[in-house]
Amino acid sequence: MSYQTSIHFDPTRLLMIKNEVENSIQLVENAVEHLVEDKTLAFGIDDALIQIKQCAQVLHLIEMPLLANIAAYSAELMQKIMQNPADIKTDQVVALTEGTTMLKKYIGFICLREVHVPQFLLDTLNVLEIALKKPISSEGAKLENYDISKLKYQPQSQITDLEKTIYIHKLYKYCLNNILQQQESDLDLQGLEIVGKYLVLHSHELPSKHYWKILNLVFENFEQIALNQPRYRSLIEIEKNIALFYQHPEQFQVTSHDLANALSLAISLEHPSSQTIREELKIGDEILTDIQLTIFAKQLYGPDYETIHKVVELISLELKTISRDVEYNYQNMTAEKVEKIKLSIQQLSNIFSVLNLQNIDHDLKQLNQNITLENIKENETFLKNMMKSILNAINFLDILERNYTSNHIKIKVNNTQISLDHLDHAYEVLCSESKNLIEETHKNLVQYLSEPNTELLNKSQIALKELSGAALFVNVQVLQQSLIDCSNFILLKIHKNIDLSSIHIEHILDVLASLDLMIDNLQNKQPILHSMFNVALASSHNLKH
Template sequence: MSYQTSIHFDPTALLIIKNEVDNSIKLVESAVATLVEEQQLPFGIDDALLQLEQCSQILLLIDLPDIAKIAQYSAELMRKIMRNPQQIITSDIQHLSEGVTTLKCYIEFSCVKQLTIPQFLLQSLNQLELSLNKPLTREGYQIEQQLGGVAPELDLPVQAALEKSEHIHRLYKNCLLKLLTRKTQKLDFEGFKLVGQYISGIAQQTQSEQYWNLVRIVLAHLNDTLLTEPRLRILINLETQIAQFLKQPLGFSASVEDVSDILTLCITQDNQHSDYLRQQLKISDKILSDSELYLYRKQLFGPDQQTIRTVCNLLNDEITVLHKDIEFNYTNFNDERTSEIKQQLQNICRTLSVLNLSNTSQQLAESLKQLHSAQDFQNEQFTQTLMNNLLTALNDLGLLLRQYRSNLLQYPVNNPNIALDRLENAYKTLVHELKALVDLSSQSIISYAQSYDSILIENLGSHFKEIAGAVLFLLHYENLYYAFLNCAEFIEKQVAAEKALEPEQIRRILDVCASADMLLEMLHHHHPIMYRMFDVAFNSSQQLKSVA
């Protein structure tokens, strides 16, 4: 989808500091629990807050200001609570807990999905600001930053003026009250729509005509709008503005902040007006629509990585034990044991369904329909199909776990039908052999630099070609692949022409070798792979290629 181009980001820097941030959040969560239960300060809380504040500064440095602000305000609120632990304000604890929870979920979501969606942070940010008595960040702050303090000129359709009424303000107040008390009916949304039409009609030829036209669009589609606390504040503010406008239509002027708020609501609605405004303001899809936010919200606030890992590991152990039991003992099963196995398998099916592995669950359930007694295990075909379905379930659990882990921290899987354990073993073997080949190649070129004995580099070209294939399989990053291929071709031409390598050429070859060594180091320590650093190796190989 097109919006992914504007909200996509490289989480490498965030992954590097993620463990530190997670540890700080855990300490703060533990401190909050101790404060609530014992009303005293836990040991080490000052160090935890200092660490969280340092993390916020680092988040700011890696261009994630929204997350940084949540971290900073969470630390500030914790310090406020610590000043008087005997008199804890419940709302402060609630806002702090929601703030750090949102921070943790958002960072994990951003690392795994490689997306940044600051809209998710606004409500938690506002709650922290309320507890700290700071000015509230408004719904339209992203638009406001782009506008640069100047309201845009837009070509919007004009609404014909309706018959004059003295009750339009009262109508808005009544509809707003029902909205705030969650008692709205279809007629109330028609009331909002009528208010928007009326106000925009009498705003023609005034300085606020464009603003009220935007308000009309928002109110006309309010029934399809996601109403969060920041957005409800916009609607409450509109009530005051309507009163001011009706009193002095020619003198009313909306601020850039107000215009930005209303523009944001218009843009997040799915209609022809939102498409037009995105084009005019050139914001593409940086600000997601409500329907897109709804889809991502389920992923953001769904089960976290730790929960999924725990469930999958427990289920994995149960399936593994059951598979071995069937494999080695199926000929000796009696009806009682068969009944126990069937119950276990039914429980496994239900858990797989909860994990959204519906196809796997259905395949296993189909096998269970044929299991009635111990005699059914004597059917070799049935037993083999059942065991294959259990192996499929194990594989799918492994694939599910990968979905909750950043792609930058794991090997790619291009064919989900290949058994993950075999693929993992293949990767381990490849990495081990690659390490040996890189070390041998590096040692050969270093020895050559000392003796200039051409025998030392005779096989270097073929070694580099093997390394090229290996790194392509590991990373699917062509620049590193071509870096080794270019070096291989260069070395083979030099050896064939019986030309000695110059010191600068040796240095460039070693640059390429070092890139593979760094790759192996990152894989060994499970660090995020920084692809851009491999461009140095590619550039060095290009220099060699141009000489050859």
């Protein structure tokens, strides 16, 4: 099983609450900003606190414990800050900001990439724990139950007899000091290798031998280790353990906590021995190596959907402005205006280059070389090509935005020839008109119960058939068929001159409600679940029997 499979995450449940969580985070951020600036409690700050607490509870319910803890600790820290608004501690505000920022970023990341990498959350969780004076979670917490007493792993490099020396502990302290100050050199890395070899040699046949073997692997490959605050704490714990070991080597017992942290460092390496340890202890691929984490870190800490959406919006607006200026004013174009257009296109071209859309960058640069007053005023072919290039650039921007949208809420593209802004507009119109037609049909059917007449049924039958087309447009064939069945049922009753009963009306309204819910989800960028249509399917089925 590949690690991509091990960390795969279905974001459906999280997408259903994502908007509410993000709104709650925004309320907290606004309230804290007001608190810092004015040293007073903002109106609505209590509601913001309640909402972030509710987010924590919901995240627990959907089995995301680390995210839930970050939300809960953020709420707890916010409450602590609110107790004394006149004396706000900067470190608490910084910790709270880090908590809410990571909540928002990580939720966006896992919904988009569909991977769950809780290793990214530890640093933020620790910051909140320190601010609240809680016990600090460690990197190796998930590994504490692994039994390494029967570990067969042996260091690959041969360790020959070394002279005993009292300076091993001092050497480690010296290397550690440079590491903590982020001033480590190749000499420090060599020093760690020496420390690891001595510890393996001196612990031979002692109870702590496995611990030192694992650390020797870490020290030999220390350049691969990605350092962060939790790992700095682990390295400091190792220093304490080295001191204890050299005081009483035979009596030294490593704790499960320290052993798990050492194990976590070892399996973070891309090394054959690390893989051997994983296989022996049956540690799954869901715990990623540092190199694998680096790949996902670029996505986690890169631009989020909101940033890309804003960038796309601004660039598209500029491109459409240029397009309108040329299309409607090309006959009155002046040399000065042409220069302004060329400057704008050049700047936009540079932005496309930064966005890594090199083909559009190249197209716009080529276009810019041919923009002249004469071409704009007299060359119809050039004008058409210019409009086409601008439209193409806008479409690529829409594709970029789609790439930052979760597959579960992404609008399906069946016609690759249609521009995406036209497709978005089509969905907006579809949702708006469908909502109006659903409301009108609902009103007609309810009115029919008190005033039965054929005209109301005719209107409803036609509307249901039209609405089935809306369901087909969004590719929900189950709902489309249910609406057609309802339409055909009403038509049959009209032909036979039979009135509809209240139960019949209730079944049809259930189908309408399913369509209404689907459109709400489309408008609110919520996932469309097939289970939503079970009621519609059952209700249309009941009409036939």
